Amino acid sequence: MNSSVENKFKVVIVGAGPAGIGIAIGLAKGGIQPIALIDRADRIGGLPAKYVVKKKGIPTFMVWTRARVLFGQQYVEFLQQELDRTDTRVHLNAQVISVNKASKEITLVSPDLGRQVWKADSIVFACGARERTITERGWISGKRPARVYHTMQLLDLLDGNACLPMKHPVILGSDLIAYSAAAKLRIAGAEDATMLDKAPSPKSNPAERLYFRWWCQPTWTSNKQPVSIQGSDGTKTVETKDGRALECDGVVVSGELLPNSELAAAAGLEVSMPNRLPILKGKSSFSEPGWFATGNVIGGFHGAQWCYFHGRKVAKSVVDYLTR
Ligand SMILES: Cc1cc2nc3c(=O)[nH]c(=O)nc-3n(C[C@H](O)[C@H](O)[C@H](O)COP(=O)(O)OP(=O)(O)OC[C@H]3O[C@@H](n4cnc5c(N)ncnc54)[C@H](O)[C@@H]3O)c2cc1C
Incomplete structure (x- = not known):
């Protein structure tokens, strides 16, 4: 040796x-x-x-x-x-x-x-x-206001600190992790999330979605084009290239x-x-x-x-x- x-x-x-x-x-x-x-x-x-x-x-x-x-x-x-x-x-x-x-x-x-x-x-x-950072994901631009989280940070807040960081969430991503985040937010007191991804349909499989329907029913929207997060002190909207502005008070970036x-x-x-x-x-x-x-x-x-x-x-x- x-x-x-x-x-x-x-x-x-x-x-x-x-x-x-x-x-x-x-x-x-x-x-x-x-x-x-x-x-x-x-x-x-x-x-x-x-x-x-x-x-x-x-x-x-x-x-x-x-x-x-x-x-x-x-x-x-x-x-x-x-x-x-x-x-x-x-x-x-x-x-x-x-x-x-x-x-x-x-x-x-x-x-x-x-x-x-x-x-x-x-x-x-x-x-x-x-998880990729927001800048690494490329698809997301705009400002970097407060209350934009990765799912691990969200988990630390919800599970670790019993703190609900948003009531009207937008979730960027649509796989198992995204659905799990939507469900955890819902049972912690938030509304059903709006879920946005560049894929044409959610990335999680039907069995996973069926499982999470017990706790949450997010509104799904597909958006191939980049999105931008807007707001100054806090998050206000997620804007899409086709002119939609999804109102929210927090964003969860999930899954890549x-x-x-x-x-x-x-x-x-x-x-x-x-x-x-x-x-x-x-x-x-x-x-x-x-x-x-x-x-x-x-x-x-x-x-x-x-x-x-x-x-x-x-x-x-x-x-x-x-x-x-
Ligand atoms: C946010 C998130 C949520 C998820 N939720 C679910 C879920 O609900 N259900 C499900 O089935 N799957 C879920 N997954 C997927 C699942 O957690 C992973 O598939 C699984 O944990 C991967 O196992 P792994 O052993 O490859 O890596 P990990 O579980 O990530 O383990 C890797 C380990 O390597 C250690 N390590 C890394 N680098 C070093 C180093 N240089 N020196 C020493 N140690 C090091 C780390 O500390 C870590 O403990 C989730 C994944 C993510 C990211």
Whole structure:
């Protein structure tokens, strides 16, 4: 072992969301160890862990295999039980800040460990995605008045602070996340939202829309042309190119995700710009041997359980690579 390398693993997984947990479980079932599962957060579960169980809340995590819809927190508890049956070494509060393509080393920083370099035979990115900012989305212009939120910010306000930031919302976006935001606003006391997207019909699937009809019935409007948000101190209207002005007192921008592929790109692994999509062969591995990606970091929008099963599938490719 190189003298500066503090730890050595068969596989290091960056990100302990559903995809990272899925791959850890799949690798354990394939007899691979030791495995390190690293997350910068103080708990496992990734994004679903933020959706805590709440009285009068709306469960939005569809678990097809159990024919149930759970709160994110409940789904994570279920994943935790599965993970506990493996010997995976989970390292929380640890941020991976760089990876080395040639030596398969990662550098991480953590309050407990300081700065360390770890080495592995294979490295998996399961770092998820983040929502595009308003400027990155291109479709939205105009002023930047107060009360324009991403869905994660909205969630923090509604769930975290019990605060209703708007009564007459316009939601830009129409996938599962957008419908979930509309429903959460409605039960918190807002009116049914007006929902606007450049797609000709809502991006969420009919089953998802049917589920959310129990709580909300947003007014849908398709608008291919860019829209602009207007208002000075607060948001007043969302204006469309064909002259419509949708009155509102707040806007939620939802749903377009950008892969967290910065680590891979900085290491010289193939990532296409500006969309930051990892360029993969066979849907999970980089052209550089031993480097894999799973879950939302590969691009597109996927529900949590899809990401978990994707992790399980990619684990098989990693096992093949290690035992070849
Ligand atoms: C706003 C929003 C709402 C959603 N709502 C739903 C819903 O209601 N139902 C549903 O089924 N799906 C929902 N989804 C989708 C679902 O949450 C994702 O599909 C799923 O969480 C993706 O899993 P993942 O493991 O790929 O990524 P994530 O869950 O995002 O996990 C990635 C993990 O990687 C960690 N990480 C990233 N970079 C580093 C680093 N450098 N070092 C260490 N750790 C790192 C992060 O801390 C995070 O824990 C939503 C997504 C979004 C964005």
